[in-house]
Amino acid sequence: MNFDYIIIGAGSAGCVLANRLTESTQNNVCVLEAGSDNNSFLVNTPGAFAAFMFLKKYNWSFNAEVKSDIRKGEPMFIPRGRGLGGSSATNAMLYIRGQADDYNHWAALGNEGWSFDEMLPYFKKSENNEDLSDELHGKGGPLNVSTRPVNYEISKRFIEAGQQAGFKYTDDFNGADQEGVGYYQCTIKGGQRCSAARAYLTPVMSRPNLDVKTSARVKRIIIKDSKAVGVEVEISGNTQTIMANKEVILSAGAIQSPQILMLSGIGDKAELEKHNITVAKHLPGVGKNLQEHVDSCILVRSKKRDGFTSSPMSMLKMLPDTLEYMFKKKGKLANSMLEAGAFLKSSDELTRPDIQLHMVPLLYDDNGRDIKLMGGHGYSCHICVLRPESRGSIQLKSDSYLDDPIIDFNFLSDEHGKDRKVMIDGMRQVRKIMAAPAFDDYRIDEMHPGFENESDESILAKAKERLGLVYHPVGTCKMGHDELAVVDTALRVHGIEALRVIDASVMPTLTSGNTNAPTIAIAEKVADMILAG
Structure with missing residues (x-):
């Protein structure tokens, strides 16, 4: 089997590439996705996203390396989307671009062409914003973005409390100024999830020059004379070789893209030789530079019972909402439960927000897997460190593609303690909001970390007990020209011809x-580069 382009992974990037590269009938493209087609009621229903934490059909369900001082020595659970759409088919659907300075920083590192002004056209090209129309937003793109109805009173109270605590309100987290408390826009269309698959892949599945293969687990990329020429893949239990006439494109995400590179002989020589893998290219940065939004939470018991719980009575009360959704695609199930949030400065001397808040109308920890906790009435606010300085790694467990990689986030380990300070200061900022008058008729007490924990040391210790992540791993095949860089500014792998990595890694x-x-947006941009030759 021969194709011009082979795309490994049909996640947020892979779906974009499949669409754009097959716009020209001169290209024939094969997409290899390890999961299923994800065409299910659960995937399409926005309010069902918490269910994916329990279903391995849709979730790779990785675990991080155990740290004795984090989550009391229990492994941290790492959900990653599996199937067409990747994590965009299982996420909370929040549409956030980040800050202009993020991309300007990439350019300042020597990555020409990646400033915010150069990325903005691709954000706009991808976007169909139902409600906002200005120089920063797009209309007519494949990815639908919409303002959602507010279903939970606690979300409204959060917005009110944030302003009472001295923080401004913003009506657009993707506007000129991200800072403030506000409501999230979501990738939802007509009451259904608008994943990357629904936006980009499903509309073009009938193209004769596109072949999408599900249940296709890539073993390795075939490298000959420093050139990627094909892929060895197991499809429904049978090993096949698929050849690429032009390029192999790796879009398996920040955890599995480096794993596949290493299994193919591309990575740190010492790491590869440890597993008796023949070295095709010594690139020591493969799997290094892992970053993720480390997350802590404040849990508050509630007097009122208008939030969400996992109790049988609460499930019964959801029956009318379920029926409304099934027949009208409206109601609570037509929306993300993450309605309100904020981007704030953890301290006043900062020039831009360094924490993000997610307000949820339930007691939420351990990715929603703590059913007992969720059985109580309450609400929680999650705080994440937006630009962590700690760096982790992805390593091979063995030379088998069937073994999960070793994932070490190395959270809160940065040499100068900046991440720890942001976490502590961020929790103090959220406590101001939680103590505001808007919550007076809801609040019973602070379950976690607990009002008795006031010192920096005790706040940090309690944060570690329920430490989490926000499902945003990046950086493990980083763009650049330094010794740890894996790809150049066109996302071509250094030293290997006809091979690119295009995803969050x-x-x-x-x-x-x-x-x-x-x-x-990254995939949109590089698709243009590929098509331009």
Whole structure:
């Protein structure tokens, strides 16, 4: 089997590339996706996203390396989307680009062409914003972005409390100034999830020059004379070789793209030789530079019962909403439960926000897997460090493609303690909001970290007990020209011809917000580069 382009992974980037590269009938493209077609009621229903934490059909369900002082020595769960759409088919659907300075920083590192002004056309090209129309927003793009109805009173109280605590209100987190409390826009269309698959792939599946193969687990990229010439893949239990006439494009995400590179002999020589893998190219940065939005939470018990719980009675009360959704595609299930949030400065001396808040109308920890906790009445606010300085890694467990990689986020480990300070200061900022009068008729007490924990040391210790992540791993195949860079500014792998990595792994540093929209824009931009030759 021969194709011009082979795309490994049908996630947020892979779906864009499949669409754009097949616009020209001169290109024939094969997409290899390890998961299913994801055409299910659960995937299409926005309010069902928490269910994916329990379903391996849709979730790779990785675990991070155990750290004795984090989550009391229990492994941290790492959900990653599996199937067409990747994590865009299982995420909370928030549409966030980040801050202009994020991309200007990439350019300042020597990555020409990647400033915000140069990225903006691709954000706009991808976007169909139902409600906002100005120089920063797009109309007519494949990815639908919409303002959602507010279903939970606690979301409104959060907005009110944030302003009472001295923070401004913003009506657009993707506007000229990200700072403030506000409501999230979501990638939802007609009451259904608008994943990258629904936006880019489903509309073009009938193109004769596109072949999408699901249940296709890539073993390795075939490298000959420093050139990628094909892929060895297991499809429904049978090993096949598929050859590429032009390029192999790796879009498997920040965890699995470096894993596949290493299994193909591209990576740190010492790491490869440890697993008896023949070295095709010594690139020590493969799997290094892992970054993620580390997350802590404040949990508050509530007097009122108008939020969400996992109790049987609460499930029963959702029956009318379920029926409304099934017949009208409206109601709570037609929306993300993450309605309100904020981008704030953890301290006054900063020039731009360095924390993001996610307000949820339930007691939420451990990615929603703590059913007992969610059985109580309450609400929670999650705080993430937007630009962490700690760096982790992805390593091979073995030379088998079936083994999960070793994932070490190395959270809160930066040498100068900046991440720890931002986390502590961020929790103090959220406490101001939680203590505002708007919550007076809701608040019983602070379950976590607990009012008795006031010192920096005790706040940090309690944060580590329920430490989490926001599903935004990046950086493990970073773009650049230094010793740890894996790809150049056209996302071509250094030293290997006809091989690119196009996904969130190429980000040299993490953007200030959710990573789905930036990943889609990256793919839009590089698709233009490929088509331009």
